[in-house]
Amino acid sequence: MTMSGFRERPSRVTIAALATGVLALAVAPWVLNEFLLSLALTCLMYAGLAVSWAMFSGATNYLSLATAAFFGIGAYVTALGYESLTYPVSVFLGGLAASAFAAIVGVAILHLRGAYFAVLTFGLGELVRHAITFVEKKYSGTVGRVLTETPEAATVYLTVLVVALAAVAVCVAVRSSRFGLALAGIGADEQRAQTLGVNTRLVKIGGFALSAFFAGALGAAMAVRWTYIDPPAVFNPFIGFQTVLIAMVGGAQTVAGPLVASIVFSLLTELLRLQFPYLFLIILGTLLILLVLYLPGGIASLWTRKRAGKRDG
């Protein structure tokens, strides 16, 4: 990829459009019915997950499947702490816990590349799931936790909105920073980046931990919707796969790509699920294959290609 993506500055029109969009999202709880609100919630959740995933994995080309692990850790922080902490505090702590976990395992596994890294990060979800099961059984005599007195739907929605917006803002800020350039440099050629004086080890651990924060916070925020929390439900590998898929389909080297893809993908999945109950996976699979075949750069290549074309002409 070219470096031009990193130097783009949003125009005034873009900023105005963004502000309007955020405002529209913020008033949603008072406009939409319960179902549409939770559909919007799902879009926001995947937006936050995909954008924060792309921030690290898209830039560095380290394909992480650990999203499910981070998400689950966050959810479990809520399960354990919700009664004593307040909701915003558990969301924040959920993010911190996931971040700390990512930093610790990052030290151990971030020297691996390619398939080794992907498989190992996938294993993290299983590892944490079994660890929590073991500890819970040993010390609390049960594995599932019941949450009562959960916050209102609007509160959950606005919290997830804030986390998702923070993920986007941080991602944009990172991309135009030295840190972001270092991440991209690692993605382009790690050896070269190292030779040029980038502390690749530290940068990778920092990026991994930062992106984990958002997955953890989103897990913590969403968990209150499920009443009953147990390891198989919250360490759902599907969430991790879906996140990677969305980011890839959108264009993992951009911010807008995963953002657009999370909305398109969530709405499309829901539409197909509701309208074609027995065929939706087949249709979805076919669409994905077509997309990968004809749009290998992701949805984002639709506008980056156009822009590049304009510049050339």
Add this chain to the structure above:
Amino acid sequence: MSLSLRWKALAVALLVAAGANAFAQDAPVRIGYAIARTGPWATGAQVSQEPNYIMWADQVNAAGGLNVKGKKRKVELVGYDDRSETETVVRTYEKLMTSDKVDLILPPWGTGANFAVLPLITKHGYPMLAPTATGRKLLQLKSPYFFALLQQPDVMMDALAEYLAARSTKTVAFIHVDELFGLEQASALEASLKEKKIQIVAKKSYPMGVKDLQPVLNEMKSLNPDAFVSLSYPPDTFLVTGQSKAIAFNPKVFYAAVGTAFPVYRDKMGAMVEGVMGLGTWNPKSSPAAKAYFDAHVAKFKKEPDRWASAHAWAGLQILQQAVEKAGVDRKAVRDYIAANEFDTVIGKIRFKGGENISTPGVVSQWQSGEFEVVWPPQRSTSASLYPKPAFK
């Protein structure tokens, strides 16, 4: 009578007739649910639950519709795939209740999904009769709209302990899966056995998704217990059975919890299942009603219903049907009617107390020549138990 009066009478009669006609072709009763058609929950959901919904709606419609306080209305099922995902379960029931505004709902599959729906049914006032959710923790949430049809773990384990005591069993070894249901059953079994003064010689647990239990089973075998109990889930139930046969572990009682009641267990494991016991409630020999249900199910789907939760699912539909006949589709009235009355169902009389089915006793069933016979308690038995269990074939 003057002419004008006669005309008026005729007009009124016509109006009444038109009204009655309108009622006869009243809008259908819309009944919504989300259930797993894809993902890991689909196996259980598509054996024990959704086929019953479809068969019930078809039967009711074939008979002219659902009797709603004396008026026949067709049933229209609004069913969605929940993809075995809790968040999707929640979102779909929100859609059913607030967007589709269905008249009534049917439950999703499994304890976790039922937990997730509980706040919604309480908030929006939808009664829910759950055939595949069990656990005291669910009942402790005290939703007035929730009714659990399955026997609770302690009830089932009491029945097993009673059976073992009746056979003068001295020693039991057991394993359980580390999951809500496994743990709740394990502690219930321990309490029941203690009460019957039966010695527990070994107790081990294993994680969900285990792929090999042979070392544990070897250890159990070396202790030579009278009875072996595996409080397991379907994949592990198959695993435990196969591996016990492989090491020729042949205790006098061999009990495996969830999945033994599935016809696929018998079909896949073959002669090996002879004498294996497990969680069940009924079989076609239990009653003429059970036979009729079994035959209709086989005729429609070319596959047998399972001998535990399937009939509970059917019973839940029967209860809903009877409640709607008396209380209409006013959901609060339906709830109150279900909470206050006793119902005739395919598994016998059912009455609820605090949302718990307090009428269906704990049952022990055993595979004997291709049928999952009820062998305990005596008043529900369809056959005497095979004791000691014949060695694995």
